[in-house]
Amino acid sequence: GENVEQHPSTLSVQEGDSAVIKCTYSDSASNYFPWYKQELGKRPQLIIDIRSNVGEKKDQRIAVTLNKTAKHFSLHITETQPEDSAVYFCAASGGAGKSTFGDGTTLTVKP
Amino acid sequence: GAVVSQHPSRVICKSGTSVKIECRSLDFQATTMFWYRQFPKQSLMLMATSNEGSKATYEQGVEKDKFLINHASLTLSTLTVTSAHPEDSSFYICSAPRHQSNYGYTFGSGTRLTVV
Numbered sequence: 001g002e003n004v005e006q007h008p009s010t011l012s013v014q015e016g017d018s019a020v021i022k023c024t025y026s027d028s029a030s031n032y033f034p035w036y037k038q039e040l041g042k043r044p045q046l047i048i049d050i051r052s053n054v055g056e057k058k059d060q061r062i063a064v065t066l067n068k069t070a071k072h073f074s075l076h077i078t079e080t081q082p083e084d085s086a087v088y089f090c091a092a093s094g095g096a097g098k099s100t101f102g103d104g105t106t107l108t109v110k111p
Numbered sequence: 112g113a114v115v116s117q118h119p120s121r122v123i124c125k126s127g128t129s130v131k132i133e134c135r136s137l138d139f140q141a142t143t144m145f146w147y148r149q150f151p152k153q154s155l156m157l158m159a160t161s162n163e164g165s166k167a168t169y170e171q172g173v174e175k176d177k178f179l180i181n182h183a184s185l186t187l188s189t190l191t192v193t194s195a196h197p198e199d200s201s202f203y204i205c206s207a208p209r210h211q212s213n214y215g216y217t218f219g220s221g222t223r224l225t226v227v
Contacts, residue, residue, distance in 0.1 A: 034216070043204060043218040044155070089154060098145055099206075099216065103154045 002027040004092050006102025014110050019080050021105045023090035024072040030092040033066060034099070035075045038087045047088075048075070080109045113139055113209040117219025124195055124226055132190045132222045134205035141207035144188035145216075146180060149202040161188045195226040 003026040013019050025033075031052040036044035050057045050064045050073065057064050061080075066073040077084055087106050091099040114137040124130050134144055142163045147155040159169045159180050167180035179191040188207075192199055203222045209215040 041202075041221075041223070043220050045218075046216070049215070098157055098160055100157070101154045 002030060002092055002094065002100040004090060004100045004102045006090050006105060008105060009103065010106045010108070012108045012110065013080050015080060015082060017080055019075075019077045019084070019107055019109075021075045021088055021090070021107075022072060023074070023092075023102050024070075025092040025100075026071065027092065027094060028068075028071065029094045032093040033064070033073045034091050034093070035062075035064060036089045036091065038089060038104075044089060077107075080107075082109050082111050085109045113215070113217045115141070115205060115207050115217050115219040117205055117222060119222060120220060121223045122225070124224070126196055126226055127194055129191055129193045130195055130224060132192075132203055132205075132224075134188050134190075134207070134219045136186045136207055139207075139209065140185040141188065142185060143208055144182060145206045146178075146188075146190050147204045147206065149204060149221075151202075155204065158190075163188075192224065195224070197226045200224055200226045 006023045034049035035047050037047045038044040048059050048062050048064050050066050061078045063076040085108050087104045089104050090102040093099045116135045116137055118133050144161045146158045148158050149155045157170050158173045159167045161167045161180045161182040163182045163185050169175045177193055182188045205219040206216045
């Protein structure tokens with residue numbers, strides 16, 4: 001089955017700096033890669049996603065890049081703010097629809 | 112649009128009892144529902160996939176007789192934790208594809224189960 005690895009597990013940045021989280025996946029059949037933000041005790045919220053026919057997608061301060069050949073994708077957050085502090089999960093999905101999640105990255109943005 | 116309502120949000124039960132968790136799609140038809148379990152500070156682990164009108168598919172290592180899943184209609188899927196034990200205490204969350212063709216998902220609000 002699919003295996004998703006996510007790094008780093010924790011990330012601390014100063015407000016205004018950029019944050020980058022990276023994920024690799026194993027199943028070349030995966031074709032949908034969402035990123036979720038989860039605050040403590042709450043449901044994961046989709047923040048951005050990308051499909052395998054696209055190399056990069058941007059939404060304001062958030063961007064995702066995908067390298068299908070290398071089987072890795074990354075989340076980029078620019079101009080970080082304290083409210084960006086949360087746990088971020090990447091995921092990979094294939095034709096069956098079910099997602100395999102990375103282990104999560106705890107992002108702390110220091111004011 | 113694409114809202115999944117999950118109840119209860121929190122439940123405390125005694126060891127040996129059963130707990131039912133419901134997930135309803137409010138404004139769309141969910142022919143498939145994914146059930147996840149999340150332990151503190153860990154990732155979401157897929158437990159099983161329920162499909163309306165057929166048996167659920169369980170992931171390896173998940174006891175199907177302990178975690179009963181029923182997909183009664185196109186808008187309702189339930190997870191029943193039977194004979195609960197303290198080690199079953201966790202955050203349970205469901206997720207449904209928004210539409211079969213675009214792979215977007217929407218999550219329920221989650222259920223915090225504590226077994227005492």
